[in-house]
Amino acid sequence: xxxxxxxxxxxxxxxxxxxxxxxxxxxxxxxxxxxxxxxxxxxxxxxxxxxxxxxxxxxxxxxxxxxxxxxxxxxxxxxxxxxxxxxxxxxxxxxxxxxxxxxxxxxxxxxxx
Amino acid sequence: xxxxxxxxxxxxxxxxxxxxxxxxxxxxxxxxxxxxxxxxxxxxxxxxxxxxxxxxxxxxxxxxxxxxxxxxxxxxxxxxxxxxxxxxxxxxxxxxxxxxxxxxxxxxxxx
Numbered sequence: 001x002x003x004x005x006x007x008x009x010x011x012x013x014x015x016x017x018x019x020x021x022x023x024x025x026x027x028x029x030x031x032x033x034x035x036x037x038x039x040x041x042x043x044x045x046x047x048x049x050x051x052x053x054x055x056x057x058x059x060x061x062x063x064x065x066x067x068x069x070x071x072x073x074x075x076x077x078x079x080x081x082x083x084x085x086x087x088x089x090x091x092x093x094x095x096x097x098x099x100x101x102x103x104x105x106x107x108x109x110x111x112x113x
Numbered sequence: 114x115x116x117x118x119x120x121x122x123x124x125x126x127x128x129x130x131x132x133x134x135x136x137x138x139x140x141x142x143x144x145x146x147x148x149x150x151x152x153x154x155x156x157x158x159x160x161x162x163x164x165x166x167x168x169x170x171x172x173x174x175x176x177x178x179x180x181x182x183x184x185x186x187x188x189x190x191x192x193x194x195x196x197x198x199x200x201x202x203x204x205x206x207x208x209x210x211x212x213x214x215x216x217x218x219x220x221x222x223x224x
Contacts, residue, residue, distance in 0.1 A: 042214030
C-alpha cells in the first residue's frame with residue numbers, strides 16, 4: 001500500500017480482556033517495528049521483525065505481550081489480560097533493509113477501562 | 114527506556130519567528146533523526162543526519178549535530194501556524210534499526 005496502515009484506529013477494552021492490533025506495512029518493506037507511546041512521552045521500542053522472524057523483542061514489557069508476522073507482511077500485536085497501564089498509542093513502522101525509508105502508521109489508541 | 118532528553122519541553126512563539134529545539138543522547142550513534150507528530154498520532158520523518166555530518170538543511174529546517182557533546186539541535190526558520198506539533202529526536206543507539214526517541218518538544222506557533 002501507499003503507507004503503513006494500522007487497525008483499529010481506536011480500541012476500548014475492559015481490564016483483563018485480550019486484544020489484537022494489526023499493522024499492514026508498505027509493500028516491499030521487509031522490516032517492521034512496533035512502538036508504544038504513553039501520553040506526553042516519546043515512542044518506546046517494543047519489537048522488530050526482519051521478514052517473518054522477530055529480530056529483537058527486547059522492548060516487550062512482559063509475557064502478556066506477543067507479536068507475530070507469519071508471512072513477512074502483516075503483523076499482529078497481541079496483548080493478553082490487559083491492564084489499565086497498557087493504555088497508550090501503539091505505533092507500527094516499516095522500512096527497507098538497513099532502516100531506509102522508515103515510515104510510521106497513524107497508530108492504534110488503546111484504552112483499557 | 115528512552116535515551117534522549119529534549120529541551121525545551123514546550124515552546125510557544127509567534128508566526129514568523131524561528132524555533133530552536135535541542136536534543137541530547139547518551140551513547141554513540143550512527144545517525145540521528147528528527148520527527149514531527151501531530152495530535153499524538155503518526156510520526157512524520159523530517160530529516161536524518163549522520164554521525165560524520167555536522168549540519169544539514171532541508172527547506173526551512175536546519176539540523177546540527179555535535180557528537181563530542183552528544184547533542185543535536187533543530188531550527189525551524191520563519192515558523193508558520195502549521196508547524197504547531199510535537200517534535201522528537203531519535204537515534205539508532207549505535208547500531209540496529211530500532212530507534213530510541215527523546216521526550217519531545219511541544220511547539221505552538223501562534224498567529
